[in-house]
Amino acid sequence: MDLISSNIFLIVLFSSFIQSITGFGFAVVGTPLLLFFMEPKQVVSLMVFGALILNLMVIYKTRGKSDPKVIWPMFIASLIGIVPGVYILKVVDPSNLKLCIGMLILLVSFFMASNYVMTIKREKLATVLVGIVSGFMGGATSLSGPPVALFLMNQQQDKEAFRANLVRYFCLGNIATLLVMYFMETMELGVLRQGLYAIPGVLLGVWVGEKAFAKVSPKLFKWITLGVIFFCGTISVTSELIKR
Template sequence: MTAIYLCLTVIFASTVQAVSGFGFNIVGAPLLMLFIAPKQVISLTIFGALILNLMVIHKTRGQGDFYLILPMFAASIVGVLPGVYFLNLVDGAMLKIVVGTIVILMSIALAANFSVQIRRQRLASIIAGGVGGFMGGATSMSGPVVAMFLMNQKQDKVAFRANLVRFFCLNNIVILGTMYFMGVMDVAVLPLISYIVPGVLIGTWLGEKAFHRVSPAVFRQVVIMVLISCGLMSVGPEVVKHFL
């Protein structure tokens, strides 16, 4: 039963990311933690996301812009250490509430077609990457900042998804490498990979079908819903823990 639940969860999470370009960890991690130890879930979702991102990159050859993504990714790596340091100075729970609330409010603004005119896109992408890395180090939420920057730039759904999966693929590789060299990767999760691969394959296939069928307007709504889910997943648990 656990294997079936694991596969179904991965199918759902993979479909979401295959459509929107991100969201595998956001959707999959909370559901997997109902049956699997949190430490194993972290390793498992990163493995799953990496496999999925590599598949989507193969399907989107020539659509992504590494000229835009590489500086953004490099800046995100630089921003991680200050984020981790800042986390040690402030209350982590309150920080997650603040960041989650900001993500929700900015997502609502994007839903209302609010945008900021940016003339120096390369510089702005580096800043967005740095802020994303900082937020990743402080709250483990680096994705929403990058996604909101790309949405603000009015990229079409093809370029948006292609750029996001390239950014997160690089991110997955660095995280897995870091976990391996620091000796914190849970090797007990390796047998479970055989269960998630079919889920990733099916979810990616379903996501590809859905991606090409949805209109740009629906695609934008899907991305905004995933962003709002990011904010709620950050705010919700902390509010429940501290105020209820």
């Protein structure tokens, strides 16, 4: 195993650990770290592939705890946003994309840390809009999670339903994004060979995360996750600004 493959394994392990506990964070944590030694297109392909495996595992462990009335409208709406998101990936300069990813991560971490709760009167409409934004971000950066996580957190779902809804939505989104990337020829098929080293990282990360999920309070892990997200976003932005 070379250095890059070892790094992929460790990053995927940690990202899987975070997402198996909170229901989100795989791409948010892993993307800025992988961007240090991989191109954005490669990172997106690898993260979507790894997230699909992870979400299938967590879906099995959260049987009967999701709400299809939330998941399906949001997913169908996300399909509208995926195509323009993937197109942006084809035309935007990689350095600009990396900077935008980092800034987006920082913005999301601030919102999540504020504990601000917005009263939403038209929840069905909000669900559709969140899905569109999530699809666009997923196609462009693989970061489809933050809009959905913020929405479900705002709706104050309990930790079991929160995680179950997120992983099911993400799994559907992963499949759709992979198909769109394949037909629009933005998928880096070569990186999937390195993705083989991600599979053990996903398996181990989910196993450890499930053990921790049952014992540690969601509040504690929320702040741990926010700290990691903020750190990764800061590193991603500052590293790109230094180059300029």
